[in-house]
Amino acid sequence: MQYTEVMVRYGELSTKGKNRKDFIGRLAGNITRLLNDFPEIEIHPKHDRLHIVLNGASFEKIDNRLKRVFGIQTYSPTVKVERDIEAVKKTALELMQATFKDGMTFKVNTRRSDHEFEYDTNQMNEMIGDYLFDNMDNLKVKMKKPDLVLRIEVRKDAIYISNQLIKGAGGMPVGSAGKAVMMLSGGIDSPVASYLALKRGVDIEMVHFFSPPYTSDKALAKAKELAGILANYSGKINFIAVPFAEIQEQIKEKLPEGYLMTIQRRFMLRLADMIRAKRGGLAIFNGESVGQVASQTLESMAAINDVTTTPVIRPVATMDKTEIIKLAEDIGTFDLSIKPFEDCCTIFAPPRPKTKPKLEEARKLEARLDVDGLLQRAMDGIEVTPIYPNEKFLNDKAAEDAELL
Numbered sequence: 309m310q311y312t313e314v315m316v317r318y319g320e321l322s323t324k325g326k327n328r329k330d331f332i333g334r335l336a337g338n339i340t341r342l343l344n345d346f347p348e349i350e351i352h353p354k355h356d357r358l359h360i361v362l363n364g365a366s367f368e369k370i371d372n373r374l375k376r377v378f379g380i381q382t383y384s385p386t387v388k389v390e391r392d393i394e395a396v397k398k399t400a401l402e403l404m405q406a407t408f409k410d411g412m413t414f415k416v417n418t419r420r421s422d423h424e425f426e427y428d429t430n431q432m433n434e435m436i437g438d439y440l441f442d443n444m445d446n447l448k449v450k451m452k453k454p455d456l457v458l459r460i461e462v463r464k465d466a467i468y469i470s471n472q473l474i475k476g477a478g479g480m481p482v483g484s485a486g487k488a489v490m491m492l493s494g495g496i497d498s499p500v501a502s503y504l505a506l507k508r509g510v511d512i513e514m515v516h517f518f519s520p521p522y523t524s525d526k527a528l529a530k531a532k533e534l535a536g537i538l539a540n541y542s543g544k545i546n547f548i549a550v551p552f553a554e555i556q557e558q559i560k561e562k563l564p565e566g567y568l569m570t571i572q573r574r575f576m577l578r579l580a581d582m583i584r585a586k587r588g589g590l591a592i593f594n595g596e597s598v599g600q601v602a603s604q605t606l607e608s609m610a611a612i613n614d615v616t617t618t619p620v621i622r623p624v625a626t627m628d629k630t631e632i633i634k635l636a637e638d639i640g641t642f643d644l645s646i647k648p649f650e651d652c653c654t655i656f657a658p659p660r661p662k663t664k665p666k667l668e669e670a671r672k673l674e675a676r677l678d679v680d681g682l683l684q685r686a687m688d689g690i691e692v693t694p695i696y697p698n699e700k701f702l703n704d705k706a707a708e709d710a711e712l713l
C-alpha cells in the first residue's frame with residue numbers, strides 16, 4: 309500500500325501547556341534527524357498533530373524507526389485523496405483489502421473540519437460502509453471497539469483516510485527534559501535504566517569505567533555496543549570511557565577488603581559528577597535496584613551517595629529483576645548484556661563486601677588516599693566517542709569467544 313503521509317499524535321505533550329511548542333519542536337527535530345536518510349520526506353509539526361509527508365518514500369521502511377521515538381503516542385499511515393467521493397471509495401477499499409483479516413470487525417468514522425463538503429459525516433459513513441460491503445466478503449460492523457476503524461477526515465485541502473492506529477513509544481521527546489549523565493556498565497540493569505531515562509525525555513551521555521589491563525577491549529566494546537542499541541531510541545549518544553584501574557589498585561592496596569566496593573563506588577560517583585558538571589548535565593542516572601546486591605542496600609546507597617548533592621536518579625530502583633529482564637528483552641539489550649565479558653567492578657569485587665557499610669568509616673578510610681590526584685588523573689584520561697544507532701564494536705570473533713566462556 310502506498311501511503312502518502314503518517315499522522316503522528318502526541319503523547320504527554322498535550323498536557324504540557326505553555327511548553328507544548330518547545331516539545332513539539334523537539335519531537336519534530338528528533339524525527340527529522342531519525343529520517344535524514346530519506347531526503348524526500350517532509351516533516352510538518354502542527355499544534356495538535358505532526359504530519360510526515362512521505363513524497364514516495366515507503367512507510368514500511370520507516371515504521372520500525374517511528375516505534376522507538378519517545379513523545380509519540382500513536383501514529384497512522386494515511387492516504388491523502390482529492391475531495392471526491394469516488395476517490396474516497398477506491399482508497400478506502402484498497403486500505404481495507406491491505407489490512408483486513410478474516411473475522412475482523414470494523415466501522416467507518418468520518419470527521420469534517422470543513423463543513424462545506426457536500427456530504428455530512430453520517431452520509432459519508434453510510435456510503436463508504438455500503439461500498440465496502442458490496443466489494444468485500446465477510447465484513448462485520450461493530451460500533452464499540454471494532455478491530456479496524458476506517459478514519460476519514462474531510463479537510464479544506466483534501467480528504468485523509470487511514471485504518472491503522474499504531475501504538476508509539478510514549479514518553480517525552482529526548483532532550484525535552486534536559487541533559488544528564490548515565491552510568492552504563494555492561495550489565496542488564498543500566499541499559500534498562502538508560503532506556504527509561506530517555507523515555508522521560510532526558511538527553512543522556514554514557515559514562516563507563518574500564519580498567520585495562522584487568523578488563524579487556526571486549527568489555528569496553530560490549531558497553532559501547534549497548535550504547536549503540538540504546539541510540540536507536542535517541543539518535544547519537546556520546547560514550548565517555550573513564551580509566552579506573554589506578555583507583556582500584558590504590559584502594560585494593562591501601563584499604564581493608566570490606567570497604568573496597570563502597571569506596572570504589574564513591575570514586576565512580578565523584579567522577580560521574582565531575583563529568584556531568586563539565587558537560588552541563590543536571591543529574592546522574594544509574595542502574596541500581598534496591599537490595600539487589602551488596603552495593604545496593606539502602607545503607608550502601610547512603611554511604612556512596614554521600615559524595616554528591618547532585619540528584620542521583622535510579623529508574624529501576626523499585627523493579628524486580630524479572631521485570632528488568634523483561635524490559636531488557638523488549639528493548640533489545642538483554643542478549644548482549646548477558647555476554648560474559650568481565651566488568652571492572654566484578655574483577656575487583658571483594659569476596660565479602662559489607663552490606664551495611666558505615667558512612668563515617670568510609671570517609672575515614674578514604675582519607676588515606678590521594679583522592680584529588682586520583683580523580684584528576686582519571687579525568688585526564690577520559691575519552692569521548694559518539695556512538696550511532698546500531699553501531700557495532702564487537703566483531704564476530706569476540707561473539708564466538710563469548711559463547712566459549
Ligand SMILES: Nc1ncnc2c1ncn2[C@@H]1O[C@H](COP(=O)(O)OP(=O)(O)OP(=O)(O)O)[C@@H](O)[C@H]1O
Binds near residue numbers: 516593
Ligand atoms: N563499569 C561501570 N561503568 C559505569 N557504571 C557502572 C559500572 N559498573 C557499575 N556501574 C553503575 O553502578 C550500577 C550498579 O552496578 P552493579 O554492578 O552493582 O549492579 P548491577 O545490578 O549488576 O547493574 P548492571 O546490571 O547495570 O551492571 C550500575 O547499574 C551502573 O549504573
